[in-house]
Amino acid sequence: MNIKNALSEKIAGEITLSPKPGQTIRKWRNVFDISQTELANHLMLSPSVISDYESGRRKSPGIQTIKKVIGALIEIDEKKRGGKILRQYSSMIETREGILEIMEYPFSIPVGTFIKKISGNVLTSKDIGLKKSVKGFTVVDSIKTIETINSVDYAKLYGWSTERALVFTGIRYGRSPMIAVRVHPVKPTVVVYHKPGSVDSLAIKLAERENIPLVVTNIPLDELKKKLILLGAQ
Amino acid sequence: MNIKNALSEKIAGEITLSPKPGQTIRKWRNVFDISQTELANHLMLSPSVISDYESGRRKSPGIQTIKKVIGALIEIDEKKRGGKILRQYSSMIETREGILEIMEYPFSIPVGTFIKKISGNVLTSKDIGLKKSVKGFTVVDSIKTIETINSVDYAKLYGWSTERALVFTGIRYGRSPMIAVRVHPVKPTVVVYHKPGSVDSLAIKLAERENIPLVVTNIPLDELKKKLILLGAQ
C-alpha cells in the first residue's frame, strides 16, 4: 500500500466519521497548504463551493465528492508542489521489510477469478479451496521474510483480512512458506508462488492438508503486481 | 486509538475510495456476518434500502449514511455478537508499548483552547508557541518510552501529524522528555507533563529554545484522557 493510497484512505475515513466533516476537509486542505481557490480551480468548481463544504453548509456530502476533493489535494501536492507533503508522510508509513506490496480489495474476489487473472496454475487438486474468496493480497519477499520472521511480523502479512492471497517471491523449493503457513493458527485463502525454482511435493501435501490452493505463476513480478492491484479496480 | 475507531475509519475510507462503493459495503457486512435485513432493522430502514446501496443504485451516498451503516455494523457486532469480529481485529492493531492513547483530531484546535480544556498551566513564558494549533495528541508512558526508546519508535509518537501535543506521564523532573524532543528533528506543538513530581528549570529552558509551550496538568489521568478525546468530538 503506497503512501498516496494510505493517506487518501486515512483522510477519507477521518472526514466521513468526523463530527464536523467540513472542518476536517479544511484541516487537510491546510495541511497541504492549498487555498480554497486553487482547490476549486483544480476541480473546475466555483470557489464558493469549497467554502460551502468547509463551512458545513452541506451536511452530508456524497462520497464521490469527498473522493474528488482528496484526489485533488494529493494531485496538487504531487504535480505542483513536488510531493512535498506526501514525502513528509512517507517516512510515517512503516516499510515492512519483507512486504513488497499489500492491498485490501474493496470487494470480495472469488478464488477462481483471482487465479485466472494472475495466470496461475493450481498445483493442489481440483477441489481444494476454490470456492472461497479473497479480500486482499500480500506480496512477500520470501528470502527476507520467511527466514527471519517472528510471529508478530508474520501476522502483519495479513493486513486487515486473513481472507487473502499470500504471494511468495524468491522461492526455490517452496517448503518453508507452506511450513510457516501450516504452523501459524491463521490461514490465508490462497498461497501463490511466483516463479519458483521447483515445488517440492511436501509443499503441495501441506497445502492440501490445509485446504489451501497452492498456485504457481510465472509472469514478471511487476506485471503480477499490476494485475493484483488491478483486480481491485474494475 | 481503539479498535472500534480504527476499524470504522478503515472501513469508511475504503468505501469512500472504492471503485464500487456498494460492493465494499457488502463486503464489510459479510465480514461481520450480518444480513441486509438485520442491518436495515437496526437502522430502522426498509431492507430494500440496503439492497439499493449495495447494488450501486446510489452512486454517491452521503457520508452521514456511510457513517450510520458502519456504526450499525460495529454496534450489532458488539451488542449482539459479543464483539466477535471486533475481537478478531484487536490483535491486528499493534499495541505500542509506551503509548497510552493516541488520536488525530478531525479539525485543528488552537493551542490556547487545548491548554484551557485540559486545565493546563503554562510553564514557558507567555509568547511561546501559543498561536499554533494542535491536530492530535499522544499520551506517553514516560518510564517505558523515554528510557528505552529508539528513533523508529519515537517517530510513532507523532501518528499522522507532528502538529500534536505529546503528553508525558510518570514525570519526575521532566528533563528526559524535553531532551528527547530537542534532539529529534521533528517537534511537537505542545508538550504536556501530567502530574510531574517537579519540573527542572532545564526542561523549561529547552522548551523555550524550541518555542514549544511546556504545560503542566494535574487532573487525574482518566479524566485527562477523556478531555483529550472529547476535544475532537464537539
Next chain:
DNA sequence: TAAAATATTCGTTTATAGACGAAAAATAAA
C-alpha cells in the same frame, strides 16, 4: 495604506440521494 487575493454568504436551479413499499426472484431451511 491601498490593492489584490482569498474567503464567505446566500438565493436559486437541477440532479440525485434517502426512503418507502409492492411484486418478483433468489436463497436457505425443514
Next chain:
DNA sequence: TTTATTTTTCGTCTATAAACGAATATTTTA
C-alpha cells in the same frame, strides 16, 4: 420439494446535495 426467509428491482415522492454567481467581507501582499 415445499415453505420460509432474504434479497432484488423499480416506481415514486420528498429532501438535500451539487453547483453557479453576485455581493460582501476578510486576509494578504506590496
